Amino acid sequence: MRFVQFSDGLHQGLAVEENGVLRGKTADEAGYPGSLQHLLSTGDSALQAAHRVLSSSQQIDRSTIRLLPPLSRPGKIVCVGLNYVDHIKESPYEQPNYPTFFPRFASTLIGCDEPIIRPKASEQLDFEGELAVIIGKGGRHISRADALGHVAGYSIFNEASIRDYQFKSPQWTIGKNFDATGAFGPVFVSADELPAGAKGLGLVTRLNGEIVQQANTADMIFDVAELISVLSEALTLEPGDVIVSGTPAGIGWARKPPLFMKPGDLCTVEIEGIGTLSNPIVDEAARG
Numbered sequence: 001m002r003f004v005q006f007s008d009g010l011h012q013g014l015a016v017e018e019n020g021v022l023r024g025k026t027a028d029e030a031g032y033p034g035s036l037q038h039l040l041s042t043g044d045s046a047l048q049a050a051h052r053v054l055s056s057s058q059q060i061d062r063s064t065i066r067l068l069p070p071l072s073r074p075g076k077i078v079c080v081g082l083n084y085v086d087h088i089k090e091s092p093y094e095q096p097n098y099p100t101f102f103p104r105f106a107s108t109l110i111g112c113d114e115p116i117i118r119p120k121a122s123e124q125l126d127f128e129g130e131l132a133v134i135i136g137k138g139g140r141h142i143s144r145a146d147a148l149g150h151v152a153g154y155s156i157f158n159e160a161s162i163r164d165y166q167f168k169s170p171q172w173t174i175g176k177n178f179d180a181t182g183a184f185g186p187v188f189v190s191a192d193e194l195p196a197g198a199k200g201l202g203l204v205t206r207l208n209g210e211i212v213q214q215a216n217t218a219d220m221i222f223d224v225a226e227l228i229s230v231l232s233e234a235l236t237l238e239p240g241d242v243i244v245s246g247t248p249a250g251i252g253w254a255r256k257p258p259l260f261m262k263p264g265d266l267c268t269v270e271i272e273g274i275g276t277l278s279n280p281i282v283d284e285a286a287r288g
Contacts, residue, residue: 001016001047001051001153001189001190001193002016002018002188002189002193003015003016003047003050003051003070003187004016004017004022004024004067004185004187005067005069005070005071005072006022006060006065006066006067006068007065007066007068008065008066009066010028011026011027012026012027013025013065014032014033014034014035014036014050014054015054015060016051016054016055018055021059023055023057023058023059023060024054024060025053031053031057033046033050033053033054034050036071036188037072037240040071040134040136040152040240041240047152066111066114067112067113067114067185067186068111069110069111069184069185070134070155070184070185070187071134071184071188071240072106072109074106074240075240076235076237076238076241077103077105077106077109077182077241077244078101078102078103078231078235078241078242078243078244079102079103079130079159079176079244079246080101080222080227080246081101081102081172081246082095082100082221083099083100083220083221083222083245083247084215084219084220084221084247084248084249085219085221086215086248087246087247087248087249087250087251089249090249090250090254091254095221098230099222099226099231101231102171102172104159104176104177104182104244107179108177108178108180108181108182109182109184110180110181110182110183110184110279111183111184111185111186112183112277112278112279113186113280114180115280115281115282116158116160116180116181116183116267116279116282117178117179117180117181117282117284118261118262118281118282118283119162119178119179119284120283120284120285121162121165121178122162122163122165123260123262124162124163124164124165124258125160125161125162125181125261125262125281126160126161126162126163126253126260126261127158127160127205127207127212127213127251127252127269128160128161128205128247128251129157129158129203129204129205129213129248129269129271130158130244130245130246130247130269131154131156131198131201131203131217131244131245131271131274132154132155132156132184132242132244132245133151133154133198133224133227133228133242133243133245134151134155134188134241135151135228135237135238135239135241135242136150136152136153136191137149137150137152137239138150138236138238138239139236140232140236140237141232141233142229142232143229144226147224147229147232148191148196148197148224148225148228150228150237151191151197151224152190152191152239153188153191154191154194154271155184155185155187155188155189155274156184156185156186156187156270156271156274156275156276157183157184157242157244158182158183158205158267158269158277159176159244160178160181160182160183160261160267161175161181161253162174162176162178162181163175163253163260165178183267183269183277183279184277185277186275186277187274193273194273194274195273197223197224197225198224198273199217199218199223199224200216200217201216201217201218201271201272201274202214202216202270202271202272203215203217203248203271204269204270205250205267205268205270206268206269206270207252207261207265207266207267208265209266212250212252213249213251214248215248215249217271219248220246221246224243227243227245228243231243262281263281264281265281266278266279266280267279267280
């Protein structure tokens, strides 16, 4: 199952994507099943029922809608740093023996085709293509063996980072949470459509059409099951929580000279079996 959240300018809607075609309903229409967040909190049977209803709904003209993040207000967004060996080699850090977790806030999220904002405070706007893991079944103290049963599905994230602010202190949080830097979507793909743990999927980030990151999700140091198990030692995971699982090598900050995103650029992140997340770059001053 593949779901897309959207807005028609007046109402939020939910659609299913099949062979590139969107079919769905908006919140003002009879039969609207609710947001993806609502469906996840209700359970897998609700997702399946919504898919059946929306699959027989009217086709949606993509040119008339704005794509939204699959989840607009996740309860928790937990990001993972230093989760690819090649990325660690280009960083000033040693390989960790415990996942490097940090938060991202829902207020920073934007959808596909929406602009990532280069803030007034910095020109060091960097790209980070990542696999997003979406929790469907909550719990605490989840074993590694059971962890993948808690995954509802997957999406794509571009965790755009403001590097000089990231390194102003030992905590990365501020540099990872500027407004309009968390690109997320456009599609939610149910876990049963992908390999277990979304392992073995190609990930490619392009800046203005040029490949800047290329990796495989099988290369993650801490795989999806391990991340869920370790994180749930501390936190109760809930339906709709998101784990942003880490970025591979190729970030702009590590290049010589550095390659930061600037107004007029277009950044895309493609993950095999999921799709493509695309976002233009604009300056904060240029935003209306």
